Amino acid sequence: MLSTLSTRWPFCHIRKRHWVLLRKEVLPFSWPIFIELLGVVLMGIVSTILVSRLGQAQTAAIGVSDSMTYIIYSVLAAIELGGAVLVAQSYGRRNKPQAIEQARQTLSLNMFISTLFLVVILLFGQSILEVIAVGADQEVIHLAEIYLTSMALSYPALSIMLAGSGVLRAVGNSRLPMRVNILINILNIVFSYPLIYGFAGWDGLGLLGAGLGVSCARWVGAIIILIYLAKNDRLPIPFKSYFSPFSRTILKDILGIGIPSSIESLMFNIGKLITMLMVAGMGTVAMAGNVIAFSIILLINIPGNTLGMAGTVLVAKRLGQNRPKMAYQELTLIFWAATILLIISTLLLLPFIHPVIAFYTTDPEVSSVVVKLFYLNAIMMPFWAASFVLPAAFKGAKDVKSTMWTAIFSMWGCRICCGYVLGIVLGFGVYGVWLGMYVDWLVRGGIYYSRLIKMTWLKKFYSTRA
Secondary structure, X not given: OHHHHHXXXXXXXXXXXXXXXXXXXXXXXXXXXXXXXXXXXXXXXXXXXXXXXXXXXXXXXXXXXHHHHHHHHHHHHHHHXXXXXXXXXXXXXXXXXXXXXXXXXXXXXXXXXXXXXXXXXXXXXXXXXXXXXXXXXXXXXXXXXXXXXXXXXXXXXXXXXXXXXXXXXXXXXXXXXXXXXXXXXXHHHHHHHHHHHOOOOOOOOOXXXXXXXXXXXXXXXXXXXXXXXXHOOOOOOOHHHHHOOOOHHHHHHHHHHHHHHHHHHHHHHHHHHXXXXXXXXXXXXXXXXXXHHHHHHHHHOHHXXXXXXXXXXXXXXXXXXXXXXXHHHHXXXXXXXXXXXXXXXXXXXXXXXXXXXXXXXXXXXHHHHHHHHHHXXXXXXXXXXXXHHHHHHHHHHOOXXXXXXXXXXXXXXXXXXXXXXXXXXXXXXXXXXXXXXXXXXXXXXXXXXXXXXXXHHHHHHHHHHO
């Protein structure tokens, strides 16, 4: 069956009806996700720009604290992913009551886990930062603690926004998450600027104000999501239902996807944390350049992340409708569209990289580091979609264990080892660490691309139909 599909729908043969499918199915669902992710990335960029004006230490502190936040985010996003896949498949089968219950438990579980993370950060934040930022200046660690604590106050709101947006996209509503993210991006600026720099004679809170501004904006977004879920007709979830007991069967299904995805994301982000520790020992200039470069590259990656998220939902929906041919066709289109768009976004930004960096910093040493890292990334951008878009879509088919093991092997066997050898042993510094990252991309991208053309990512779907 798999070989037959691969022959009938070859990845390199894009027909006219495929473009019609791309225009009528993929793009209408994807463009609100693009705007949503643009809002998320812009929130991070605005926060980084606002704080970078305070100095190198504050910019480096954001990088240190964000490395911890990314780990927490990955766990919450993995739970959201598990719930969204189940909801999309149930909704595709027109089983609305089951979809509602799966959505309700996804939000409840995410809120519970995020509250635990909040408590851990409030109690042990300083100790955690002293471990993950070993080698960094004491001032950077102190500032990172301030920022991480203020950001932790928004973890429950973040969990609501992630899970709520995920289940809404799973039933075809990608526009409300987009509108909410536009709103909170605006509110982030409105709240953060006066909290950081002050107004009417008040000096402001500095780095603490940046974290509080993001937290306030996220809570506004979370409240809007909860109200909409309680009042909409497509997927109504009353407030009181969040306090209902969990169903063991549904919880098992959510965690069956969420746990491997969470382990994958957790190991990936721990690996990123280790590479950040390597950079931390290279000085404040290298740390600040690393943070700013990642911030800019997140903007470039938005088209890829958009189509990865769309691929997860669309694949799950098609398999819920028992249409594997359509799932394969849409995934092929999504992969090549992501690759092309990522290359285009990089080329469009290339002539403006110096003015963009000027928004972040005027330090010539930091600017030089950012420019070189950006040029390195531009060369490797054609390989990004195979590394990250494909596994995101595979998870819509519940193909989570293979992506987990591939990501772990590639991260720890390639990125960390090669980054250490190139960056520290051979003395290439932060550039060597980034070269190790690109070795990781090439290895995992090759493995995932092989699974795409061999159709092995659909094995679990067919095994459940046997």
